[in-house]
Amino acid sequence: xxxxxxxxxxxxxxxxxxxxxxxxxxxxxxxxxxxxxxxxxxxxxxxxxxxxxxxxxxxxxxxxxxxxxxxxxxxxxxxxxxxxxxxxxxxxxxxxxxxxxxxxxxxxxxxxxxxxxxxxxxxxxxxxxxxxxxxxxxxxxxxxxxxxxxxxxxxxxxxxxxxxxxxxxxxxxxxxxxxxxxxxxxxxxxxxxxxxxxxxxxxxxxxxxxxxxxxxxxxxxxxxxxxxxxxxxxxxxxxxxxxxxxxxxxxxxxxxxxxxxxxxxxxxxxxxxxxxxxxxxxxxxxxxxxxxxxxxxxxxxxxxxxxxxxxxxxxxxxxxxxxxxxxxxxxxxxxxxxxxxxxxxxxxxxxxxxxxxxxxxxxxxxxxxxxxxxxxxxxxxxxxxxxxxxxxxxxxxxxxxxxxxxxxxxxxxxxxxxxxxxxxxxxxxxxxxxxxxxxxxxxxxxxxxxxxxxxxxxxxxxxxxxxxxxxxxxxxxxxxxxxxxxxxxxxxxxxxxxxxxxxxxxxxxxxxxxxxxxxxxxxxxxxxxxxxxxxxxxxxxxxxxxxxxxxxxxxxxxxxxxxxxxxxxxxxxxxxxxxxxxxxxxxxxxxxxxxxxxxxxxxxxxxxxxxxxxxxxxxxxxxxxxxxxxxxxxxxxxxxxxxxxxxxxxxxxxxxxxxxxx
Amino acid sequence: xxxxxxxxxxxxxxxxxxxxxxxxxxxxxxxxxxxxxxxxxxxxxxxxxxxxxxxxxxxxxxxxxxxxxxxxxxxxxxxxxxxxxxxxxxxxxxxxxxxxxxxxxxxxxxxxxxxxxxxxxxxxxxxxxxxxxxxxxxxxxxxxxxxxx
Numbered sequence: 125x126x127x128x129x130x131x132x133x134x135x136x137x138x139x140x141x142x143x144x145x146x147x148x149x150x151x152x153x154x155x156x157x158x159x160x161x162x163x164x165x166x167x168x169x170x171x172x173x174x175x176x177x178x179x180x181x182x183x184x185x186x187x188x189x190x191x192x193x194x195x196x197x198x199x200x201x202x203x204x205x206x207x208x209x210x211x212x213x214x215x216x217x218x219x220x221x222x223x224x225x226x227x228x229x230x231x232x233x234x235x236x237x238x239x240x241x242x243x244x245x246x247x248x249x250x251x252x253x254x255x256x257x258x259x260x261x262x263x264x265x266x267x268x269x270x271x272x273x274x275x276x277x278x279x280x281x282x283x284x285x286x287x288x289x290x291x292x293x294x295x296x297x298x299x300x301x302x303x304x305x306x307x308x309x310x311x312x313x314x315x316x317x318x319x320x321x322x323x324x325x326x327x328x329x330x331x332x333x334x335x336x337x338x339x340x341x342x343x344x345x346x347x348x349x350x351x352x353x354x355x356x357x358x359x360x361x362x363x364x365x366x367x368x369x370x371x372x373x374x375x376x377x378x379x380x381x382x383x384x385x386x387x388x389x390x391x392x393x394x395x396x397x398x399x400x401x402x403x404x405x406x407x408x409x410x411x412x413x414x415x416x417x418x419x420x421x422x423x424x425x426x427x428x429x430x431x432x433x434x435x436x437x438x439x440x441x442x443x444x445x446x447x448x449x450x451x452x453x454x455x456x457x458x459x460x461x462x463x464x465x466x467x468x469x470x471x472x473x474x475x476x477x478x479x480x481x482x483x484x485x486x487x488x489x490x491x492x493x494x495x496x497x498x499x500x501x502x503x504x505x506x507x508x509x510x511x512x513x514x515x516x517x518x519x520x521x522x523x524x525x526x527x528x529x530x531x532x533x534x535x536x537x538x539x540x541x542x543x544x545x546x547x548x549x550x551x552x553x554x555x556x557x558x559x560x561x562x563x564x565x566x567x568x569x570x571x572x573x574x575x576x577x578x579x580x581x582x583x584x585x586x587x588x589x590x591x592x593x594x595x596x597x598x599x600x601x602x603x604x605x606x607x608x609x610x611x612x613x614x615x616x617x618x619x620x621x622x623x624x625x626x627x628x629x630x631x632x633x634x635x636x637x638x639x640x641x642x643x644x645x646x647x648x649x650x651x652x653x654x655x656x657x658x659x660x661x662x663x664x665x666x667x668x669x670x671x672x673x674x675x676x677x678x679x680x681x682x683x684x685x686x687x688x689x690x691x692x693x694x695x696x697x698x699x700x701x702x703x704x705x706x707x708x709x710x711x712x713x714x715x716x717x718x719x720x721x722x723x724x725x726x727x728x729x730x731x732x733x734x735x736x737x738x739x740x741x742x743x744x745x746x747x748x749x750x751x752x753x754x755x756x757x758x759x760x761x762x763x764x765x766x767x768x769x770x771x772x773x774x775x776x777x778x779x780x781x782x783x784x785x786x
Numbered sequence: 787x788x789x790x791x792x793x794x795x796x797x798x799x800x801x802x803x804x805x806x807x808x809x810x811x812x813x814x815x816x817x818x819x820x821x822x823x824x825x826x827x828x829x830x831x832x833x834x835x836x837x838x839x840x841x842x843x844x845x846x847x848x849x850x851x852x853x854x855x856x857x858x859x860x861x862x863x864x865x866x867x868x869x870x871x872x873x874x875x876x877x878x879x880x881x882x883x884x885x886x887x888x889x890x891x892x893x894x895x896x897x898x899x900x901x902x903x904x905x906x907x908x909x910x911x912x913x914x915x916x917x918x919x920x921x922x923x924x925x926x927x928x929x930x931x932x933x934x935x
Contacts, residue, residue, distance in 0.1 A: 358879070468795040480800055484807035491811050496819075506822035508840055508890075509815075516814040521807060645856045645875050697879075706879040725856065725876035734856040734876050 127192055130180025131271035134221075137173040137228070138261040140166055144254035148247035152320065160247035167235030167250050170257065171228040178212075178225050181270050185212050191277040194218065194270045200283035200702050202673045210294040211284045216418060216434075217270035219297060223414070224264065226298075226305040227257045230334075234309065241330065248316035249309075256308055259441045267434045283673065283702035292352030300345030300372060304410040306338025307379060311407030314400045315449050318456040323400065328390035331403065333761050335383045336619075340757035342376050347750035358708030358723040360738045362637070362746060365514045370493040371413035377486035378406040381479045383757075388475050392537060394466060397457050398479070404453060408446040409486075415442050416493070470540040474532035481525040488517035526580055526631065530587020533620050534594075548594040552586035567640075577635035585628030592621045615763030623756025630749025633717075637743035644737045647728070657739035659720060660684045666727060674700045679724050679733060681711065690715070695722045717742045820890060825867040828893065835895050841869060842888040850883055862887060862899070873901040880906040 144166045151159025184192045185208050188201045198215040199208060207214075213222040231253040238246045264270070313331050317323045349372070354362040363369060382402040388395045415438045466472035492509045499505055530552055534545040560579030567574065593599070596613065598606035642656045648663040655661070664680040676698040683690045693711030700707065711722040718741045725734030822840045823833070833839060846868055849861035856875060860883075861868045871889055881887060881904065891901035 358876075465789065465792065467792065468799070476796065477799070480803045484803050488807055488811050491815070495815065506840075507819045508822065509819050510890075512818040513814045516818055517807070517810040520810055647852075647854045647856050708879055723876065728852060734852075736856075736876050 126180050126183050127189065127271050127273070130177040130184075131269070133173045133176040133180070134261060134265065134271070137170050137177070138258060138265060140170055140173065141254045141258035141261060144170070145251055145258060147251075149251035149319070152244040152247040152251070152316075155244070157243065160243050163247045163250040164235035164238070167228070167231040167253070170254075171232035174221075174225045174228045178221055181218060181221060182209065182212050184271075185209065188281065190279070190281055191273050192270075193272045193274050196274060196278055196281045198284050199281040200673060201280060202702075203284065203289070204672055206291070206294065207284060207289045211288075213297050214284050214288045214293060217264070217268045219301075220260065220264050220268055220418070221270050222298065223301055223305060224257060224260050226301050227253070227260065227308055230305060230309045231257065242326070244320055245313075245316055245327070248319050249312045252312035252315045252319075253308065256312070256445065259444065263434075263437050263441060267437050280702075283700065286674065286698070286700035286703065286705050286707050287356055289673075289700075290352065290356055292348060292356060296345060296348045296352055298345075299341050299348055303338050303340075303342025303345050303379075304372075304375060304413065306334060306341060307375060307403075307407040307410050309334045310338070310382065310403040311449070314403035315452060317400060317460075318449075318452050321456055321459045323389075323396050323460055324393075328386050328399065331399075332383065332386045332390060335379060335386055335403075336757045336761050339376070339379045339383055340754045340761075342372070342379060343750050343754045343757070346372050346376060347747045351747050355710050355712055356707075358710050360643075360710070360721050360723065360736065360740070362743070365492070365509075365511050367493050368417050370489050371416045374486055374489055374493070375406055375409040375413060377482050377489065378402060378409050381482040381486070382406050384475050384478050384482075388472050392466065392472055394472055395476070395479075396460050400457065400460065401453060402479075402483075404446075404449045408442075408449070409490075411442050411445060415439060466537070467539045469535065469542050471532065471535045471537045473540070474528065474535050477528055478525065478532065481521055481528075485518050485521040485525075488521060489514065492517065523580070526584055526627070529584050529624055529627065530591065533588075533591045533617075533624070549587055549590055552583055552590045555586045556580070556583035571639050574635055574639035577639065578632065581628050581632035581635060583628075584631060585625050588621045588624035588628065591624075592617065616760045619756045619758075619760030619763070621756070622759055623753045626749045626752030626754075626756055628749070629745050629752055633742050633745030633747075633749055636741045637746065640741045641743075642739045646735055646737070647732050648735045649730075649732045654735070654737055656720075656737045657741075658685060659690065659739065661720075661722070661735075661737050663733070663735065665731070666724075666733060669696070671698070673702060674698045676709070677724075677727055679711075679722075679735075681722055681735075683713065683720060691720075693720075693722050695724050697724055697726065714744060717744045717748070719743050822888075824864045825862055825869040826864055828869050828899070829867045833893055836892050838890065838892055840888055840890045841871070841899055841901070842886070843868075845881065845883050845885055845887050847883050862889065869899050870897070871899040871901050873904055875902075875904070877904055878906045882906070 144163065147159050148163035148166075151157070151162070181194070183189075184195050185199055186205075188195065188199060188208070190196050190199075194215060194217050198218075199211050203211065211218075213219045231250060234241075234246065234249060234253070238249075241249075310331050313327065313334070317327055346369075349369070350362050353364070354360065382399065385395050385399045385402055389399045415435075418434070418438060492513050496507050496509055499507060530549055531542070531545050534548055535542075556579040559582040560575045563575035563578045592610065592613065595617070596606055596609035598610070601609070644654045644656050646652070646654050648654065650663055650665040653660050653662045660683070662682045662684070664682055666677050666679040669676050669678050676696040678694050678696040681693045681695070683693065691713045693713055695711030696709045698707045698709060699705065708723050713720045718739065721736075721738040721740060723736050725736070727733050820838050820840050822842060823831075825841065825843050827833075828839075828841065841862055843862040843864045846861040846863045849859075849868075851859050853859070857872065858874070858877060859870065859872045861870050863869075871891075873889065873891075885906060888905045889899065889901035890903045890905075891899055894900050
């Protein structure tokens with residue numbers, strides 16, 4: 125009954141999106157207030173309906189209702205409670221329902237908090253959002269109904285794929301989806317601006333917090349996914365340039381470009397047309413990511429769907445939304461007025477440079493991800509494009525960008541002075557040089573590029589701090605007044621510093637973890653010891669153990685440094701009984717920012733096992749840096765300016781005041 | 787600077803960055819991509835020693851031999867031909883005799899495939915798509931669609 129209610133709510137929501145698609149839009153174009161007023165209440169109702177739907181599915185999972193096909197295929201009564209709950213989105217249908225839930229949630233936010241948006245912009249934005257929502261609800265209803273029943277309910281379900289039974293899965297998809305789908309709002313704003321034929325600073329001021337919010341979650345989602353793959357797959361890698369990873373990375377790159385170009389648009393009214401295009405691209409890449417991941421074009425843990433009809437349907441949606449918005453763009457963009465001249469050496473110039481490199485890097489990732497698919501489709505030849513390709517293309521494009529990062533915030537708007545900017549970066553440059561030479565001295569000629577990488581990371585971090593210290597003239601006016609001024613800086617200034625610092629931290633983690641990691645692969649018998657980076661790892665033996673829905677062989681390892689006990693680790697090899705599927709549980713110990721990583725191979729029967737031992741220096745900085753970056757986005761969102769709005773220029777009656785993106 | 791010069795600088799730098807990106811992409815596509823080969827391809831075509839390739843097929847029944855130091859050797863077959871593979875490391879969880887596998891590495895001088903990565907992906911039903919198609923070409927694959935789910 126509850127399940128049917130959920131299904132019914134979903135159908136009802138689809139019918140409502142049809143209303144929302146046309147009436148408010150018609151109202152916005154004809155200036156009919158009554159029609160425009162339809163949009164906000166409908167957006168809230170849509171959210172409530174999808175919520176009912178989602179709750180219904182959740183209840184089916186929690187009560188292990190095996191008369192629902194989706195639950196049968198992905199759940200098991202013996203599964204721990206938390207994974208019954210996260211299992212709701214650990215499958216194709218449920219995850220698409222979550223996607224739609226977030227879509228309507230963002231729509232409702234605009235509906236509720238968009239009170240001070242220009243009426244027509246708000247109505248048109250909500251209408252566009254409804255188009256996207258309607259498309260995806262139709263997709264759910266037509267090809268992937270989560271509420272389908274089975275005629276003869278089995279007694280037991282097939283269980284969730286074991287490697288998805290992890291707390292990382294509980295968090296990763298919702299974070300990623302808030303990121304992906306958050307860009308749908310900027311997309312809707314962009315398309316609405318094209319439909320209405322105008323954008324202004326108020327538009328940019330509205331778009332920026334949404335971009336920041338989406339970007340913040342996407343960053344966390346990608347970091348979470350990376351950490352999950354690191355500890356759950358047992359390979360010790362944190363990024364594989366796997367097409368599925370790239371699918372989430374491309375919208376991130378475009379989104380990063382977007383949140384920078386939106387600054388130029390807001391502050392200087394320049395780059396309007398480009399910003400609108402980026403907003404369209406970013407969400408298009410999110411859609412493309414969904415298509416790649418969910419359609420089964422790629423084989424991976426994410427490819428739940430095998431039904432070709434689904435792939436074709438998502439492809440149809442993709443063509444409709446991307447093609448439609450780009451056609452609209454080609455037709456309407458020339459109507460948007462360009463403004464704001466600037467010299468090449470200026471803050472705007474710096475942000476343009478940022479956009480150039482980010483979009484070029486995004487293009488490189490795009491080619492590397494889609495070329496094998498295209499080649500296979502055209503010639504039937506099978507190739508794989510792996511890390512070497514991306515290291516050779518993405519890497520070189522990032523280096524000039526990272527070199528330029530500290531300059532950006534220091535340059536003045538309109539006309540900057542490169543020499544004066546350099547003078548404020550002496551200290552950062554000195555620090556970078558010192559760390560480069562220090563690393564070089566530590567490792568000698570063995571590694572040549574790594575010290576430069578460390579220097580680059582320090583340059584970005586120190587550059588971010590220099591900017592703010594020299595900006596308040598901290599050392600000239602003394603620490604007491606200096607601190608007061610630092611606290612008084614606007615949130616967006618802090619956001620820039622914190623986010624850029626986070627970039628440096630991540631780069632440092634990447635460089636050290638890839639260049640200086642040590643790895644040993646050995647066959648060990650109880651009592652054997654291997655040494656890695658100064659740590660002695662002793663294998664004490666293995667014993668079987670039984671969990672709620674799995675059995676495992678647990679190895680016991682003791683780690684010492686110079687005879688002193690550091691820790692004991694228990695990596696294991698599990699077999700989940702319902703699917704008879706083995707998984708590897710790595711043993712990880714964190715020392716400072718570095719980690720010792722142990723994973724076991726299969727037991728050989730005579731007590732010997734294959735063991736892989738890594739020491740990964742500073743590896744946690746990779747994810748910590750991502751968290752810092754998201755924190756930067758939070759600071760930026762907290763900026764008073766984004767909450768209060770622009771002082772109203774006398775000449776413009778309809779200046780919008782943005783609501784908070786809280 | 788005049789308005790025109792500014793615009794030219796902008797377009798020029800954009801062009802330069804894009805040209806560099808394009809150059810890198812084309813260079814890397816020429817050099818860094820890895821072709822998928824079946825055991826038959828490897829025995830029939832002469833693949834220069836040292837060139838990286840991906841080899842996919844089924845792990846031949848009874849061919850897996852484990853030595854000390856985590857060394858493993860096995861044979862990958864497409865039922866028509868088989869290639870000997872050596873690998874040092876921990877095999878993935880779903881590596882099984884008789885199951886599909888994709889390995890990446892180089893063919894050495896005596897015709898042995900030295901793999902530095904072995905993929906047998908995340909699911910018990912998983913048959914790498916390339917492997918399934920290569921086996922179909924050989925006319926030996928009777929299973930349904932080999933797909934992850």
